[in-house]
Structures are given as C-alpha cells and as structure tokens.
Amino acid sequence: MTINEHLTEFAGKPVRGFRYERDGESSDDHHRPAAAGTPAAPGDVAWRVGTWFDGPSFGDVLQAFLDEVDTAAVTHLVIGYWGASYDATDAVGPVGRLVQAAGQLPALRALFLGDIVLEESEISWIEQSDVTPLFEAFPGLERLEVRGSEGLGLRPVHSRALRTLRFESGGLPAAVVRAVGESDLPALEHLDLWLGTDDYGGDATTADLAGILGGERLPALAHLGLEDARIADEVAAAVASAPVVARLTSLSLAMGALTDRGAESLLSGQSLIHLDRLDLHHHFLGDAMVERVRAALPGVEVDLEQQEKPEDDWFYVAVSE
Structure with missing residues (x-):
C-alpha cells in the first residue's frame, strides 16, 4: 500500500x-x-x-x-x-x-x-523531529496525527485536552512507543500506532508497549490500533491479556503480518465479544482460522479483508518503505 x-x-x-x-x-x-x-x-x-x-x-x-x-x-x-x-x-x-x-x-x-x-517522499524518508514541543506550545491540542518517523522523537507529555493521537510510519521507534505509554493522557480516546518493521526503524517490542497495554494513564481510551506490525503475532499475544482491552470498543491489529499463531493467541486470551469492531485487514490467516475468528465473535464487526499470501515465506506489512 x-x-x-x-x-x-x-x-x-x-x-x-x-x-x-x-x-x-x-x-x-x-x-x-x-x-x-x-x-x-x-x-x-x-x-x-x-x-x-x-x-x-x-x-x-x-x-x-x-x-x-x-x-x-x-x-x-x-x-x-x-x-x-x-x-x-x-x-x-x-x-x-x-x-x-x-x-x-x-x-x-x-x-x-x-x-x-509518494511522489513527494517515501513514508520512510519523511524527516520528522521531536514533536514534544507541540504539546507545550498548543496545550489545547485535541488531535495530533504524524506521518513519517525518520528522526521522530517524543518525550512523555501531559495533556488534558488530547483525544486522538496517531503515528503513521513504516517503522516507529521504540522510544516513541515508550513515551506514549509513559504520557499522562486522561482524555485520549483514540490511539493508532503504525509499528512497521525494523528495516525502517520500527524496533519496538511488546515490552515497549507495556505502558499502553496496562492502560493506567489512558482511562478514556476506546480505540487502540497497533497496526502495520511485522511483530503482529507477538502483539496479538500481548493484547490477549492486556488490561486496557477490557475498556475498548474498537481494536485494530490491521495492516500487519498476523498469522494463525497470532489469531490463536487472540482466541485463547480474554474475551473480545464486548468489542464493537475488530480490524484485522491485511493478514496471513488461513481459511479455517478466518472462519474460526468470525464464529468466535458473533455480534462483533470483524474486518478480515485482504487475506495475503507470503512471498517465499516472507510475511510483509502493508506500509514499510
């Protein structure tokens, strides 16, 4: 993509x-x-x-x-x-x-x-910087969306106004992921992180997601997107027991390299039937697992479009370079 x-x-x-x-x-x-x-x-x-x-x-x-x-x-x-x-x-x-x-x-x-x-710059070439000063200069900011992660920085912030935070990237730095989890964002309702791949700076692990998945600093969070992740199976396993999930109405692990192993973790973990929507589009699930996921979540809108096939055992994300 x-x-x-x-x-x-x-x-x-x-x-x-x-x-x-x-x-x-x-x-x-x-x-x-x-x-x-x-x-x-x-x-x-x-x-x-x-x-x-x-x-x-x-x-x-x-x-x-x-x-x-x-x-x-x-x-x-x-x-x-x-x-x-x-x-x-x-x-x-x-x-x-x-x-x-x-x-x-x-x-x-x-x-x-x-x-x-694309005609202006590949997403992995967009040169960002530390975006922390934006929160200091605009304390009333309710929505921040950032595309690109070359040189991207973020330090833990406190904002009572921020409701939506999104980072689009082919590889999100682990330090940025940790900073989000260490930030105090009591009004944040919508969080999307395109984790990407380590080929383009996406070096975050599930350990770096701990602050987000714990949810202590995100009491209002309703939508969580941990997307475009090469480590989607590991993310799914972490999400399966994450305290924050019980409060969500929408969860997205879309655009990544999710396989049957990750889907099995989701099905074996905490119940997801309270969700309104589960977005898994662009995945590598087999036909049988697709049917299992649908059957396990009656009443949940589940997006399982874009069923991909690996290329020579290479499981790719939707957005990288």
Whole structure:
C-alpha cells in the first residue's frame, strides 16, 4: 500500500490548500487545493500549508499563511511537504516554525504533520523531529496525527485536552512507543500506532508497549490500533491479556503480518465479544482460522479483508518503505 493522495478531509472538516504565489508561480501549479471555493470563515476548513520541490522555503509559505489568513480563527491545520534536509531551504523544521507561530494560532485544536504523498517522499524518508514541543506550545491540542518517523522523537507529555493521537510510519521507534505509554493522557480516546518493521526503524517490542497495554494513564481510551506490525503475532499475544482491552470498543491489529499463531493467541486470551469492531485487514490467516475468528465473535464487526499470501515465506506489512 502506498499513500498517493493528499488529505481531502481532516477531523470532520474539508481540507483547503493555502494558495501561495511567488514570481508568477502558484502553489496551485503543483498541487490543487483539496477544497475549492472561498470558505465562509477561516475556521470552516482544515488549512493545508506546504511547499513543493524547488519551491519556496516552508518558512516563507507558513509566514504568508499567517499574514494573509485570520489564523486566530483557524482550528484545523494540515502541514504538507516542507522539503528535505538536502534541499537546505529552511534551517528550522516545521515543528520549530509552528512553535514560533503558536501565538498566532490560539484556537488550534487539530494538527496533521506530514500530509506527504509518494511522489513527494517515501513514508520512510519523511524527516520528522521531536514533536514534544507541540504539546507545550498548543496545550489545547485535541488531535495530533504524524506521518513519517525518520528522526521522530517524543518525550512523555501531559495533556488534558488530547483525544486522538496517531503515528503513521513504516517503522516507529521504540522510544516513541515508550513515551506514549509513559504520557499522562486522561482524555485520549483514540490511539493508532503504525509499528512497521525494523528495516525502517520500527524496533519496538511488546515490552515497549507495556505502558499502553496496562492502560493506567489512558482511562478514556476506546480505540487502540497497533497496526502495520511485522511483530503482529507477538502483539496479538500481548493484547490477549492486556488490561486496557477490557475498556475498548474498537481494536485494530490491521495492516500487519498476523498469522494463525497470532489469531490463536487472540482466541485463547480474554474475551473480545464486548468489542464493537475488530480490524484485522491485511493478514496471513488461513481459511479455517478466518472462519474460526468470525464464529468466535458473533455480534462483533470483524474486518478480515485482504487475506495475503507470503512471498517465499516472507510475511510483509502493508506500509514499510
């Protein structure tokens, strides 16, 4: 699976690309705004801000956005391509720029960092940084989604506002996984981690998931996604006895290398019949196990689409490079 299209909707609002013009060249020449027309108010849409190959620095585009839009009313922001380090277009990365601009974005509640598609960068090449300062600069942030994990960092945070946290990657660093589990997030309802593979920096083990699976710091969690994992069988075994699962309404182990061994662990562990939904799509279960899982969970919406076959005994995840 590859990510080929920019977001058209984010957190319930249509995405509108900020139009940046320079020397007769417009951002429209490189990517069309996802939502056409003029919004009734700046807060009606999720604004997408980004540059392009051989384009202006991300800092210049962001500054133009801050100058031209009533950003005091902006609640949803999508950050697109900001250039690669070898471009040397901007010494300060997107997190630093956003932190500097925090005073001009007092109403920001939802942020997507890295709406970058395949033609701009492979997901494993997206150069992130420590995102912890975002929580300090935007204490009212209710939703944070991050794509890419090269250089990604996170320290344990405390947020009473955060309700959704998602990391999309081909390989999520163990330190980031541990930091999530060590964070105090009493309002967090939705957590998605694309664990990926160790080939692309996904070095987390089930031990690194202990803080999340224990659930002590996540009292409001309703959805947990531990996805795109090469170690999906080990994750399934850990989930089978995890205290946090009893509180969930939705669980996803999708997009990974789940086999009959992992499914057997799920069926042999704690009951999952309280779930509304179990997402296992993109898996390596045999036909008999698929039927066993369905039969064991009557009343649960179970997604078992994308039944894969290993390639020369290679069990692959949906998103890696």
